[in-house]
Amino acid sequence: MNAKLEARREKEAERGPTGWGLGLRYGSEFAGGVLAGAGLGYLADWAFGWSPWGLLVGVILGFAAGTLNVVRAAQSVNNQDGAD
Amino acid sequence: MMADESTGAGAEYAAEAAFPPFDPTYFASQLFWFAISFVLLYVLLSRFVLPRIGGAIEERRDRIADNLDAAAEMKAQADETEQAYQKALADARARAQSVAAEAKAEADREIAEATREADAELDAKLAEGEARIRDMREKALGEVRSIAAGAAATVAERLAGLEVSDSDAEKAVDGVKG
Amino acid sequence: MKGPGVAEATNPIKQFEIHEVFELVVGGVNLSFTNSSYFMMVATVMVSGLLALAMSKRALVPGRAQSVAELLYEFVAGMIRDTAGDEGLKFFPFVFTLFAFILMGNMLGMLPYFPAPGFHGFTFTSHIIVTFALSMIVISIVVGYGLIKNGLGFFKLFVPSGVPAAIMPFVILIEIISFISRPVTLCVRLFANMLAGHILLKVFAGFIIMLGAAGGIYTAVGVLPFFMVVALTALEFLVAFLQAYVFAILTCIYLGDALHPGHH
Numbered sequence: 001m002n003a004k005l006e007a008r009r010e011k012e013a014e015r016g017p018t019g020w021g022l023g024l025r026y027g028s029e030f031a032g033g034v035l036a037g038a039g040l041g042y043l044a045d046w047a048f049g050w051s052p053w054g055l056l057v058g059v060i061l062g063f064a065a066g067t068l069n070v071v072r073a074a075q076s077v078n079n080q081d082g083a084d
Numbered sequence: 085m086m087a088d089e090s091t092g093a094g095a096e097y098a099a100e101a102a103f104p105p106f107d108p109t110y111f112a113s114q115l116f117w118f119a120i121s122f123v124l125l126y127v128l129l130s131r132f133v134l135p136r137i138g139g140a141i142e143e144r145r146d147r148i149a150d151n152l153d154a155a156a157e158m159k160a161q162a163d164e165t166e167q168a169y170q171k172a173l174a175d176a177r178a179r180a181q182s183v184a185a186e187a188k189a190e191a192d193r194e195i196a197e198a199t200r201e202a203d204a205e206l207d208a209k210l211a212e213g214e215a216r217i218r219d220m221r222e223k224a225l226g227e228v229r230s231i232a233a234g235a236a237a238t239v240a241e242r243l244a245g246l247e248v249s250d251s252d253a254e255k256a257v258d259g260v261k262g
Numbered sequence: 263m264k265g266p267g268v269a270e271a272t273n274p275i276k277q278f279e280i281h282e283v284f285e286l287v288v289g290g291v292n293l294s295f296t297n298s299s300y301f302m303m304v305a306t307v308m309v310s311g312l313l314a315l316a317m318s319k320r321a322l323v324p325g326r327a328q329s330v331a332e333l334l335y336e337f338v339a340g341m342i343r344d345t346a347g348d349e350g351l352k353f354f355p356f357v358f359t360l361f362a363f364i365l366m367g368n369m370l371g372m373l374p375y376f377p378a379p380g381f382h383g384f385t386f387t388s389h390i391i392v393t394f395a396l397s398m399i400v401i402s403i404v405v406g407y408g409l410i411k412n413g414l415g416f417f418k419l420f421v422p423s424g425v426p427a428a429i430m431p432f433v434i435l436i437e438i439i440s441f442i443s444r445p446v447t448l449c450v451r452l453f454a455n456m457l458a459g460h461i462l463l464k465v466f467a468g469f470i471i472m473l474g475a476a477g478g479i480y481t482a483v484g485v486l487p488f489f490m491v492v493a494l495t496a497l498e499f500l501v502a503f504l505q506a507y508v509f510a511i512l513t514c515i516y517l518g519d520a521l522h523p524g525h526h
Binding site for chain 3: 024025028029031032033035036037039040058061062064065066068069076
């Protein structure tokens with residue numbers, strides 16, 4: 001029975017992410033980073049009157065954060081492929 | 085939270101576009117009813133439904149574990165029984181072998197005795213036979229002597245007219261015979 | 263079905279419209295019960311009702327319904343164990359609720375003739391405010407629990423090891439933005455997937471109606487988008503499940519971070 005469960009789990013893992021899903025995942029990770037950076041920058045502009053520098057710097061940092069997100073997501077996807 | 089405000093800011097310009105998913109008219113309503121239904125679902129699930137499912141799974145797991153234990157115990161018992169059986173079988177076999185060996189020895193002894201008896205009987209019969217043959221030969225030889233003596237006396241009487249007594253004739257025969 | 267009728271029937275946005283069922287204004291804020299609220303309530307009732315029904319017998323050897331309920335239970339429990347460890351299981355009811363609510367919301371959206379106010383199917387997960395609320399709950403729990411459990415140690419999450427001191431502030435800033443982007447990502451992904459899928463479906467379905475209404479050779483060509491819609495519907499069911507799963511598993515990963523902020 002354990003073997004059966006194990007086999008089922010393996011099958012579950014084998015199916016893996018589809019290309020569509022993967023693309024959407026990376027895309028949303030990146031977009032999320034940029035959006036969060038922009039939001040923070042906009043907030044800083046609004047709160048401290050740094051306009052337009054807050055938004056500018058925020059978006060640039062957001063790009064960096066988005067890239068970091070994508071790298072982490074890719075790592076976790078690869079790890080899953082390697083581990084299971 | 086910061087994100088709260090940013091969405092609030094986003095909502096302001098979304099108001100101009102009539103795209104329903106961004107239409108802030110019903111944001112408050114959706115949040116309100118979302119909170120109600122989500123909390124209700126959480127309470128229902130965590131209080132009543134999930135413990136029930138978890139309990140059923142747990143119960144089955146326990147039962148299976150118990151059954152496995154029982155099965156292991158039964159198997160141990162069966163092993164024990166089998167061992168005992170094997171031992172009994174081996175004993176029986178050994179006993180059977182010893183009995184067989186004994187029987188064989190007995191049979192051998194009996195055969196040997198019978199052979200010896202038969203041999204002895206045969207020897208006795210042989211000896212008796214031989215004795216009888218010897219007797220008969222002697223007797224026959226004795227008769228031959230008297231016949232020869234008679235014949236000699238008869239021959240002497242016919243040829244020489246001599247009257248030979250039986251004892252003389254026998255003496256002569258004995259002399260010839262040497 | 264020509265003229266405004268066709269436009270009405272093929273409008274891909276109409277399915278996201280909200281209709282009030284009864285009005286409720288509290289302190290100037292519109293809290294009306296709408297078709298969106300209706301579907302949320304239906305999701306709640308159906309998830310708890312179906313699961314309770316499936317477990318009503320609570321047999322040792324499960325029937326079909328009970329097997330499904332237990333499979334779902336084990337599925338979510340396994341997901342938490344794999345990503346956040348056994349410690350994460352204390353959040354099991356929360357993650358299960360999240361998963362079931364989103365899954366049911368997505369699936370209800372796939373039933374176009376489900377009886378509802380406004381006379382059209384509705385997917386509450388295609389409204390950004392709902393997905394936003396979902397992700398805010400998740401991130402509030404992650405931050406709140408992380409702070410309670412680890413105190414200031416929770417902020418180690420933002421300080422990666424082995425980075426030169428010179429660029430540390432920069433990196434920390436990026437890490438913070440990356441962390442803030444998590445609920446945004448969570449929220450936007452679910453919302454965008456459901457929205458895009460439903461719009462796409464409706465657009466192709468609209469092609470069928472337009473081609474069908476055009477008559478003649480066009481009606482025959484209308485078969486093509488029909489097959490497209492069939493394929494897309496199948497894909498949408500997959501997406502409906504996948505997005506609920508992704509939302510739940512990312513929640514687990516973030517909860518895992520709150521439990522062990524050091525391991526990054």
